[in-house]
Amino acid sequence: MNSLVASDRDKNKTPVRRAARRMRWFFKTFNEQVKTCETTTGFSFDVDEEKIREVFLNWVQVFEAQKPTDPEQKANYTTFAAATMLRELVQGAPVRVARVAAGSDLEQPASFWPEGYIYLMFCINVRSVVFEQEFGIICEPAPCLADIKTWWSFKENVARDASTAIGFFELFVGGSPNWSTPGFFSAPHAEQNALNHYNKTQKTIAK
Amino acid sequence: MRDAFRGLRFGARQFGQALSSANIPEPLGTAASGLIRKADRLSSEVELMSRQSIGGSFKPNGLPDSGHFDEMGLMIGKLSVSECANLAKQGLVSALHAFGETNPFISEYLCNTCIKQLLHTEKDSGAGQKCVALFELLIEKKVCGMPPGLSSVAGVTERESVSAAYFATVLWLFVPRTEAASEDELLSHCCKVAGAKRTEIFAFRNNKGATKELFEYYLNII
Numbered sequence: 517m518n519s520l521v522a523s524d525r526d527k528n529k530t531p532v533r534r535a536a537r538r539m540r541w542f543f544k545t546f547n548e549q550v551k552t553c554e555t556t557t558g559f560s561f562d563v564d565e566e567k568i569r570e571v572f573l574n575w576v577q578v579f580e581a582q583k584p585t586d587p588e589q590k591a592n593y594t595t596f597a598a599a600t601m602l603r604e605l606v607q608g609a610p611v612r613v614a615r616v617a618a619g620s621d622l623e624q625p626a627s628f629w630p631e632g633y634i635y636l637m638f639c640i641n642v643r644s645v646v647f648e649q650e651f652g653i654i655c656e657p658a659p660c661l662a663d664i665k666t667w668w669s670f671k672e673n674v675a676r677d678a679s680t681a682i683g684f685f686e687l688f689v690g691g692s693p694n695w696s697t698p699g700f701f702s703a704p705h706a707e708q709n710a711l712n713h714y715n716k717t718q719k720t721i722a723k
Numbered sequence: 724m725r726d727a728f729r730g731l732r733f734g735a736r737q738f739g740q741a742l743s744s745a746n747i748p749e750p751l752g753t754a755a756s757g758l759i760r761k762a763d764r765l766s767s768e769v770e771l772m773s774r775q776s777i778g779g780s781f782k783p784n785g786l787p788d789s790g791h792f793d794e795m796g797l798m799i800g801k802l803s804v805s806e807c808a809n810l811a812k813q814g815l816v817s818a819l820h821a822f823g824e825t826n827p828f829i830s831e832y833l834c835n836t837c838i839k840q841l842l843h844t845e846k847d848s849g850a851g852q853k854c855v856a857l858f859e860l861l862i863e864k865k866v867c868g869m870p871p872g873l874s875s876v877a878g879v880t881e882r883e884s885v886s887a888a889y890f891a892t893v894l895w896l897f898v899p900r901t902e903a904a905s906e907d908e909l910l911s912h913c914c915k916v917a918g919a920k921r922t923e924i925f926a927f928r929n930n931k932g933a934t935k936e937l938f939e940y941y942l943n944i945i
Contacts, residue, residue, distance in 0.1 A: 530901055530902060535902055537943070537944055538901075538902055538944060538945060539912045539915075539944055539945050540902055540903075540904035540908065540909060540912060540945060541902050543904075543912070544903075544904065566915070569912065569915045570915075570919075573915075573916065573919060573944075576944050
């Protein structure tokens with residue numbers, strides 16, 4: 517599914533880091549993500565275009581308001597920006613299931629919560645492409661992405677408090693969530709996550 | 724002159740709408756609506772004839788392809804005044820419709836005047852400055868309102884929705900065409916942001932600095 521965003525990147529000269537801050541790119545790429553999910557899951561979805569625009573406008577406001585001035589924080593902020601994008605999508609709920617796929621397995625995240633699956637995959641994909649383009653890092657999703665119990669918790673928690681989506685996003689990309697103040701970018705917290713990720717990668721290489 | 728012919732048609736339509744809502748008793752009602760239909764058809768023919776005889780590049784409604792735009796938005800220095808004015812008018816038609824103004828009169832002559840003036844004063848300015856200058860011109864000249872000879876009883880030009888439509892159209896004209904998107908899609912994005920900010924747009928319409936700031940913000944994110 518990542519190829520979706522990646523192919524879009526190749527067609528355009530503008531890097532995704534910049535393009536993602538434009539409504540037209542967000543709108544087009546999100547719709548493409550929905551179509552891809554329809555093909556891979558067999559579900560059909562209704563997309564509320566007005567809500568997508570609203571989600572984008574809210575997200576860009578958050579993005580600009582908390583953008584750090586320190587260029588060293590670029591990579592850390594990318595994860596936070598993608599996580600807040602997930603929060604806005606969960607909150608704005610622009611996607612509705614129109615038709616459930618025949619024989620769908622509720623033990624699979626994409627069938628258990630199809631809308632949430634689209635939102636999460638979109639944000640993970642955007643983050644992955646930015647990491648690859650800007651820092652040459654290939655991102656691997658965390659194993660909990662396929663764990664249905666984590667998804668039960670994810671769906672239940674964001675229904676009560678949408679900002680927990682930020683913490684869950686960190687979890688799904690292999691980080692440790694900041695549950696106390698998820699809506700505020702914290703450079704020390706992000707650095708700790710980056711360090712943990714680095715150590716984990718080193719251990720894997722050593723094995 | 725073409726505005727005058729179009730005004731004739733506009734007047735016939737307005738009159739027709741007023742009659743249809745007036746519940747005229749039969750058989751007078753049928754006779755009156757037949758008369759209005761004839762008047763509307765006649766004025767449409769007159770307008771078409773005027774288009775052929777007077778000329779000009781104003782085309783029936785429909786947004787253009789992206790060929791008139793580049794990474795600086797509307798190629799104002801490379802296109803003719805009437806081409807640019809036509810694009811502005813087409814944008815206004817769609818934007819006004821999006822804001823619920825279903826039967827507005829847009830002066831083609833005044834669209835031309837605004838573009839001419841914009842070219843004269845802001846040809847080499849940045850997109851934000853061009854936007855604010857054109858927005859002010861559209862308001863000042865009352866491009867959307869009533870045809871020549873008819874006074875605006877409903878104060879069309881002073882409506883929040885009309886200011887929002889001006890804002891959306893101007894933003895659409897100068898948004899950089901850096902990522903692919905259809906013109907319809909771009910304009911509806913511009914209408915969305917103008918709709919969300921319509922109260923501020925209306926309140927700031929005489930405040931150049933605040934309006935420019937709004938334009939610059941949205942030029943960067945559409």
